[in-house]
Amino acid sequence: MQAELTSDDIEAARLGDAQALARLLGARRRQVIRYAERHCVVHDVEDAVQETLLIASRSIRRLRAAVALNGWLFRIVKRECDRMKRFWRTHVFDYAPERELEQPVVQPVDALRHDLVRAIESLPQHYRDVVLLRDAQELTIDEICEVLDLSREAAKARLHRARVLLREYLNP
Numbered sequence: 344m345q346a347e348l349t350s351d352d353i354e355a356a357r358l359g360d361a362q363a364l365a366r367l368l369g370a371r372r373r374q375v376i377r378y379a380e381r382h383c384v385v386h387d388v389e390d391a392v393q394e395t396l397l398i399a400s401r402s403i404r405r406l407r408a409a410v411a412l413n414g415w416l417f418r419i420v421k422r423e424c425d426r427m428k429r430f431w432r433t434h435v436f437d438y439a440p441e442r443e444l445e446q447p448v449v450q451p452v453d454a455l456r457h458d459l460v461r462a463i464e465s466l467p468q469h470y471r472d473v474v475l476l477r478d479a480q481e482l483t484i485d486e487i488c489e490v491l492d493l494s495r496e497a498a499k500a501r502l503h504r505a506r507v508l509l510r511e512y513l514n515p
Contacts, residue, residue: 350410356403357404364400368399368400371416372392372396375392375396375420376388378417378420378421379420379423379424382421382424383427383428384424384427384431387427387428390423391423391424394423395416395420398419458513462512462513463475465512466508470505470508473501473502474502474505476490476491484498484499
């Protein structure tokens with residue numbers, strides 16, 4: 344059994360020490376597996392663990408405090424399990440070879456484009472700005488914050504609310 348990691352080890356991983364990161368993820372792998380076993384469908388556990396460790400290795404610098412590591416890993420696992428469940432719910436269907444598949448309803452591209460333009464125009468200006476910067480100009484949240492002089496939380500909240508309003512407009 345490995346020695347327990349200290350907050351100094353976690354801080355070293357946060358600051359970019361590759362060996363400390365490898366030790367950290369190795370030491371927490373069993374815990375991540377237990378989290379995944381509780382929240383994922385059985386056949387998704389290993390995929391969720393791999394995705395979690397990959398996301399954690401890429402995002403460790405965003406961890407604000409060493410004491411928050413377990414909760415942070417738990418949230419990543421939970422999000423990955425939920426994402427996989429949504430994927431199976433939306434991409435897997437009841438296939439019966441004797442039954443003919445339904446043809447999808449396809450709307451002409453021009454009609455979709457016009458609907459989307461009308462939906463975006465219906466947004467209040469502060470929502471329209473953030474959604475256009477993010478989805479049309481593909482700026483990052485930090486870049487949007489600079490352009491609009493907003494905090495990260497405000498930019499994310501506006502983007503979320505704008506997308507909710509767009510969905511409501513497009514799917515009455």
